[in-house]
Amino acid sequence: MSGTDSMEPAAPEWIAVDWGTSNLRVWLMDAQNRVIAERHSDKGMSSLSAAEYEPVLLELIGPATGSARRLDVICCGMAGSRQGWAEAPYRAVPCSPVDFLAATRVETNDPRLSVRILPGLRQDVPDDVMRGEETQIGGFLAEKPDFEGTVCLPGTHCKWVRIRDGKVLEFRSFMTGELFALLSGASVLRHSVDTDEFDQEHFLIAVMDALNAPQSLTSELFSLRAASLLRNVAPVATRSRLSGLLIGTELAAARSFWQDQPVAIIGASGLGRSYQAALESQGNTAEICDVAEQTMRGLCAARAAWKEVTNAT
Amino acid sequence: MSGTDSMEPAAPEWIAVDWGTSNLRVWLMDAQNRVIAERHSDKGMSSLSAAEYEPVLLELIGPATGSARRLDVICCGMAGSRQGWAEAPYRAVPCSPVDFLAATRVETNDPRLSVRILPGLRQDVPDDVMRGEETQIGGFLAEKPDFEGTVCLPGTHCKWVRIRDGKVLEFRSFMTGELFALLSGASVLRHSVDTDEFDQEHFLIAVMDALNAPQSLTSELFSLRAASLLRNVAPVATRSRLSGLLIGTELAAARSFWQDQPVAIIGASGLGRSYQAALESQGNTAEICDVAEQTMRGLCAARAAWKEVTNAT
Numbered sequence: 280m281s282g283t284d285s286m287e288p289a290a291p292e293w294i295a296v297d298w299g300t301s302n303l304r305v306w307l308m309d310a311q312n313r314v315i316a317e318r319h320s321d322k323g324m325s326s327l328s329a330a331e332y333e334p335v336l337l338e339l340i341g342p343a344t345g346s347a348r349r350l351d352v353i354c355c356g357m358a359g360s361r362q363g364w365a366e367a368p369y370r371a372v373p374c375s376p377v378d379f380l381a382a383t384r385v386e387t388n389d390p391r392l393s394v395r396i397l398p399g400l401r402q403d404v405p406d407d408v409m410r411g412e413e414t415q416i417g418g419f420l421a422e423k424p425d426f427e428g429t430v431c432l433p434g435t436h437c438k439w440v441r442i443r444d445g446k447v448l449e450f451r452s453f454m455t456g457e458l459f460a461l462l463s464g465a466s467v468l469r470h471s472v473d474t475d476e477f478d479q480e481h482f483l484i485a486v487m488d489a490l491n492a493p494q495s496l497t498s499e500l501f502s503l504r505a506a507s508l509l510r511n512v513a514p515v516a517t518r519s520r521l522s523g524l525l526i527g528t529e530l531a532a533a534r535s536f537w538q539d540q541p542v543a544i545i546g547a548s549g550l551g552r553s554y555q556a557a558l559e560s561q562g563n564t565a566e567i568c569d570v571a572e573q574t575m576r577g578l579c580a581a582r583a584a585w586k587e588v589t590n591a592t
Numbered sequence: 593m594s595g596t597d598s599m600e601p602a603a604p605e606w607i608a609v610d611w612g613t614s615n616l617r618v619w620l621m622d623a624q625n626r627v628i629a630e631r632h633s634d635k636g637m638s639s640l641s642a643a644e645y646e647p648v649l650l651e652l653i654g655p656a657t658g659s660a661r662r663l664d665v666i667c668c669g670m671a672g673s674r675q676g677w678a679e680a681p682y683r684a685v686p687c688s689p690v691d692f693l694a695a696t697r698v699e700t701n702d703p704r705l706s707v708r709i710l711p712g713l714r715q716d717v718p719d720d721v722m723r724g725e726e727t728q729i730g731g732f733l734a735e736k737p738d739f740e741g742t743v744c745l746p747g748t749h750c751k752w753v754r755i756r757d758g759k760v761l762e763f764r765s766f767m768t769g770e771l772f773a774l775l776s777g778a779s780v781l782r783h784s785v786d787t788d789e790f791d792q793e794h795f796l797i798a799v800m801d802a803l804n805a806p807q808s809l810t811s812e813l814f815s816l817r818a819a820s821l822l823r824n825v826a827p828v829a830t831r832s833r834l835s836g837l838l839i840g841t842e843l844a845a846a847r848s849f850w851q852d853q854p855v856a857i858i859g860a861s862g863l864g865r866s867y868q869a870a871l872e873s874q875g876n877t878a879e880i881c882d883v884a885e886q887t888m889r890g891l892c893a894a895r896a897a898w899k900e901v902t903n904a905t
Binding site for chain 2: 361369401402403405406407408436451452453454455457458461462465466467492493494495496497498499500501502503504505506508509510525528529531532533
């Protein structure tokens with residue numbers, strides 16, 4: 280029993296779930312959309328078969344399900360992928376980021392549960408997809424419905440998303456985060472970047488170098504190794520330059536998303552601040568906001584739509 | 593005993609060795625530089641401590657060392673790295689690719705062995721290194737001493753090398769091969785490229801796309817995954833496109849090395865032919881030649897220099 284449970288909290292009115300590839304986060308919510316309790320788990324989509332989602336969720340909710348009432352659950356993220364709990368087919372852009380009416384209903388063994396999974400977004404030219412980020416964008420727009428510009432969502436597959444009139448017009452994903460992880464963990468560079476430290480000056484020089492010659496990324500990567508061999512460059516300098524080269528190359532390709540555009544970065548972590556600093560060096564003052572907060576707000580917006588539908592029928 | 597040994601061949605006059613990161617290749621040579629026998633092993637640099645090189649080599653040479661005479665050994669490749677048998681410090685370009693006088697002498701326990709390791713090449717602006725490729729270039733120039741143009745050496749870290757007057761003027765390495773291995777084996781793309789097949793049409797379209805927008809590499813990589821999810825693209829198409837995107841991006845950055853330049857590709861494998869086809873699509877008719885043949889010829893050139901030195905003293 281957690282400390283929160285021992286306070287005998289009110290029974291939750293509904294459950295908000297962000298179910299990602301490698302983690303999930305569950306919020307027990309009251310009728311005023313206040314958080315009663317929050318739970319984390321590492322039982323992400325990649326480690327679960329479809330039949331395992333329900334018991335994992337029930338265990339996380341815990342005794343709060345004791346009441347016999349119906350308990351509404353709204354999920355976003357990879358739980359809606361083809362390999363997830365139940366497929367929530369992508370909606371095609373341009374469209375609003377979150378549409379509760381398009382959510383997939385999931386059959387459960389426990390009759391008290393009423394589960395909906397929000398769909399991700401797809402784009403056909405060029406091919407692109409997102410799952411989970413659309414709910415963060417929905418949360419951001421719930422707070423700023425008139426925002427016109429670009430939302431940047433750093434991460435394993437960073438996304439740049441053009442917003443107008445409350446809609447996602449187009450977006451572009453970059454494999455920047457995954458490449459950083461592969462190169463620093465499994466390539467010939469791994470010996471040259473063996474540190475957790477970060478140096479902003481080396482990072483920003485690399486951002487500028489990559490913006491000036493983005494086609495040179497794959498040779499600049501080998502140069503990092505050569506410099507480490509020839510000049511014994513410190514790991515913190517090499518790691519910061521690796522990050523700067525990858526993010527600078529991304530900025531070069533995403534230029535139409537940020538040049539002379541208002542940009543909001545969803546991601547207050549170190550990575551979000553790196554993107555902010557890189558944009559700042561190019562004269563763009565991007566605002567920054569918290570991921571979990573936007574996700575929660577996006578799920579609450581979906582919940583409000585659900586209640587409207589329920590009341591209307 | 594191998595079939596070759598049972599023919600009681602002549603005792604070797606010297607031994608040629610190409611000692612790479614993950615493999616080595618040993619040739620037993622007669623006084624006329626003809627190959628008496630050839631041996632392979634997977635005991636490359638990455639699996640050996642410095643003390644293990646001599647026993648590994650003696651075991652591969654086998655009974656041929658039975659005579660009491662001195663046996664000269666010339667090595668090229670990663671055996672000369674700091675983590676190898678003995679460090680052969682890099683020579684700085686511009687310089688001739690192979691200089692026997694700069695070879696490192698290795699102390700051995702067996703007094704019959706006289707071992708030399710050829711050094712690699714370094715470049716300080718931009719930082720770059722090679723070990724092993726310089727000997728292939730030396731072999732190529734032994735056959736074509738008047739070649740003026742570019743030598744391209746595809747592989748884990750593909751190299752483009754500008755040659756004039758028998759010298760390496762400058763060079764540039766690209767992490768293309770290593771990125772292909774990481775992306776196809778360990779990234780989110782691995783499920784989308786699960787095949788060994790190759791389709792030249794998809795490859796060449798991707799080469800052209802990357803040449804037109806080389807800054808977009810990291811988003812094009814994510815698009816491969818999205819296309820596979822949205823349109824169920826065949827693995828052979830995705831794998832060929834992945835190769836084409838990486839090689840096309842490399843061609844964009846290496847343009848000064850191949851545009852309006854004679855190009856010789858050292859590498860007759862499928863990868864070498866892919867580079868040849870990519871260059872052909874850009875109007876460059878590159879010749880292609882065999883790696884092992886150039887390596888052998890380069891080691892023979894070093895052997896000739898060794899004999900000259902010995903005769904002169």
